Amino acid sequence: MSTLMPFRTIEPSFFSGLLDDPVLLLNVRPTGRGILIDCGQVNHLAKRVMKSVDALFVTHAHMDHFMGIDSVIRHNHVSPRTLELFGPPGIADKMSAKFSGYDWNLTEQYWCSFRVHEVHRDTTATFLFPGPEGFPRRFVGEFPRRDKIIYRNDYLHVEADLCDHKIPVLVFKITERPSFLVDEDRIETAGLVRGPWLRQLKKRFCQGNPPAEPLKVLRLRNGKVEEEMVQDVETLYESIRKKRTPASIGYVSDIGFTEENLEKVVSLFQGVGLFVCECSFLTGDRDKARVSSHLCASDVNFLVDRLRPAFFLPMHLSKSYIHNCERIYDELVIPHGVTLLKLPKYLTPRPLLTHEAGRLGGCRPSRG
């Protein structure tokens, strides 16, 4: 998927077939580390991949989106680090139940911990499950949400909104951090003159938040180039940066086709580069979609038409279409300028039947 994508540092990989439980991995190329969106069928992800995950984003705790958490814990618990997990209200109870389902009498000081963030409408409630102590639940605090951003690292940020699926469900937007780009015209309009200060500005930009120390720039005054100290370096960059929409990914699974949900999705995902969206039912089964609070093909067509992403990946088709799943592609209307990405029915080989397993010994019991 990544070769076509408009991303600079993020490499998205969808680890599920059309009918598999969804898992989206976003690898950050410069660091080799990544984030995981939804946690469905994950047992085919290599341990190395699981260990490269810094943060997990779970839309909701229906089994097909959350059952992979056991594998995530299994592959990470003997590592000295802290994994961040973001989910809807109630996710800390679910994690608590997961951990208390096992015996942890052999823990070591170097085991990992999970920091679990429940994303509510106005606040985020954070809990820590420290591995060295056998993963008890510790309340860390409840923090106000100032905007939709719930997670940020040097290369991307993640925004979330709460939608309705008969239970609260999160939708996620992942945006790549824009690269350092300046606009020649804007530099000239600001009366600035190119010089070594631009290199310093770039260095500060790449180091994350620029420190509060002033920057010496060159400015044209009465036909003469003069040095000038600028105190607010962030505003300086804002005034000369090249305006470009950063690449982003929208992830929606599962939501009902309600007015409130649509409003939230359309406003959050306007202009996304890649739109990953559940398409659980064919249009003829709209009633089933309404009853289970999922989207059907015509609902998805509506969203894709409104959002016009560069790439669109329909996923999470109901397993009831196992014999005619290609029909979903006949029902999807792809607007001009949108590239449809198709998934195979399944991504992994099917599990073994009894006669395909290694038989233990012969059929007859041995005589002693």
Ligand SMILES: [Zn+2]
């Ligand atoms: Zn669900």
